[in-house]
Amino acid sequence: MVLIVLALIRTRNLFGVIVLSGAYSFLMATVLVALDAVDVAMTEAAVGAGVSTVLLLGALRLCKSEEAKPAHRPWLPLAVAVSTGLLLAYGAMDLPDFADPQAPIHQHVVPRYMENEVDVPNVVTAVLASFRGYDTLGETTVVFTAGAGIIALLRRRKSGRGADGK
Amino acid sequence: MENNLVLRVVGKLLIPFILLFALYVQFHGDFGPGGGFQAGVIFATGIVFYALIFGLERARQAVPDRLVETMLASGVLIYAGVGVAGMLLGGNYLDYFVLDKNPVIGQHRGIFWVEVGVATTVSGVMLKIFYMFASRSVAGNAHEDPED
Amino acid sequence: MLEHFSYIVTVFLMVAGLFIIMAHGNLIRKMIGLSIFQTSVYLLYIAPGKLIGGTAPIIAPEYGIYSNPLPHVLILTAIVVGVATLALGLALAVRIREAYGSIEEDEILARDNAIEDAEEMRA
Numbered sequence: 001m002v003l004i005v006l007a008l009i010r011t012r013n014l015f016g017v018i019v020l021s022g023a024y025s026f027l028m029a030t031v032l033v034a035l036d037a038v039d040v041a042m043t044e045a046a047v048g049a050g051v052s053t054v055l056l057l058g059a060l061r062l063c064k065s066e067e068a069k070p071a072h073r074p075w076l077p078l079a080v081a082v083s084t085g086l087l088l089a090y091g092a093m094d095l096p097d098f099a100d101p102q103a104p105i106h107q108h109v110v111p112r113y114m115e116n117e118v119d120v121p122n123v124v125t126a127v128l129a130s131f132r133g134y135d136t137l138g139e140t141t142v143v144f145t146a147g148a149g150i151i152a153l154l155r156r157r158k159s160g161r162g163a164d165g166k
Numbered sequence: 167m168e169n170n171l172v173l174r175v176v177g178k179l180l181i182p183f184i185l186l187f188a189l190y191v192q193f194h195g196d197f198g199p200g201g202g203f204q205a206g207v208i209f210a211t212g213i214v215f216y217a218l219i220f221g222l223e224r225a226r227q228a229v230p231d232r233l234v235e236t237m238l239a240s241g242v243l244i245y246a247g248v249g250v251a252g253m254l255l256g257g258n259y260l261d262y263f264v265l266d267k268n269p270v271i272g273q274h275r276g277i278f279w280v281e282v283g284v285a286t287t288v289s290g291v292m293l294k295i296f297y298m299f300a301s302r303s304v305a306g307n308a309h310e311d312p313e314d
Numbered sequence: 315m316l317e318h319f320s321y322i323v324t325v326f327l328m329v330a331g332l333f334i335i336m337a338h339g340n341l342i343r344k345m346i347g348l349s350i351f352q353t354s355v356y357l358l359y360i361a362p363g364k365l366i367g368g369t370a371p372i373i374a375p376e377y378g379i380y381s382n383p384l385p386h387v388l389i390l391t392a393i394v395v396g397v398a399t400l401a402l403g404l405a406l407a408v409r410i411r412e413a414y415g416s417i418e419e420d421e422i423l424a425r426d427n428a429i430e431d432a433e434e435m436r437a
Binding site: 017024040121122123 | 333340369381
Binding site for chain 2: 038039042043046047050051054055058059062120121122124125126128129130133134136137140141143144146147148150151154155
């Protein structure tokens with residue numbers, strides 16, 4: 001995965017970048033399966049590797065497929081990124097250990113979710129639709145709004161298309 | 167791509183199973199991995215696959231724009247409607263326990279309809295986005311040619 | 315160090331996404347950088363929920379330990395919202411391409427400056 005990300009940074013051909021990001025999404029999905037997040041892995045494989053690759057290719061068809069050479073070497077962004085990374089890594093050292101059952105994340109509301117009072121075996125579905133129903137409603141609305149925004153942006157005008165050159 | 171025999175045959179074989187798998191993921195989501203989001207995306211992927219192999223026009227005949235736009239909005243309405251139904255039956259907004267005399271069955275019913283709403287919106291949005299990008303290319307190229 | 319390995323990977327992906335966003339001028343490339351940044355956040359949420367010896371949070375009598383379902387729910391919605399916003403960003407990029415004839419940041423800025431200069435000359 002790290003190799004693919006490095007290749008993503010280096011490659012200049014956008015088509016190659018998109019194919020690489022699809023492969024990256026599939027790898028991410030396998031990592032998620034290893035972390036027991038089967039629902040998330042399924043979504044990541046379908047969305048990340050499937051739909052967004054198609055969308056990126058669709059957008060690419062409307063644009064140039066070769067990236068322009070940058071005018072200057074990216075030293076400043078590199079310095080900022082590396083220093084941010086070091087800070088974050090330093091901060092991460094104080095977080096709970098990997099797979100520590102005493103970590104706060106396992107203590108708070110989850111035991112109640114696990115009692116399974118709605119009698120749906122897949123707890124993810126139960127939490128998604130029932131316990132956190134407001135979240136999911138808002139989230140569906142976000143998806144709907146994004147769809148409406150894209151319709152507004154890309155709809156072809158009925159009369160005289162391409163009238164606005166600006 | 168429309169003349170590629172292998173793709174056409176494999177596509178015809180696979181697409182019904184992709185759609186069927188989407189329905190399985192949708193209705194089996196209570197018991198195994200799956201649910202509205204995944205089902206919606208997989209359903210949309212099946213149609214996108216069809217459009218890639220057989221051309222956009224035929225996909226638009228099979229799943230017209232009007233239907234897709236209706237799906238887009240009706241999914242959110244189904245979801246919100248479940249909440250309103252809970253309110254009418256005397257509970258709070260999005261309270262599924264009142265949807266049936268037996269609270270557990272009420273929960274199941276609420277979750278089912280909520281997932282239907284989510285799947286409808288998600289598949290509608292994904293399909294609409296794809297249609298938008300795919301149909302745009304023709305117009306965009308015609309538009310930009312004199313400019314470049 | 316080893317028990318924080320998942321955080322190190324997360325931080326690397328996050329920084330790589332940040333670097334792509336900052337260093338590249340191409341708008342589609344920026345969107346890909348943004349989605350790598352997003353996947354690092356998925357990992358940040360999911361990894362602490364894992365328990366050694368646990369299984370996926372689907373209740374069955376054979377198993378006693380389950381990984382934490384709450385981050386899964388949050389990230390599930392985040393992925394779908396992520397692709398919707400990605401599509402919105404791509405749509406904006408396509409519109410910019412139609413208006414400016416380019417999706418490179420430098421060229422767009424250059425054109426903007428040229429237009430502004432012309433307006434100042436006229437004024």
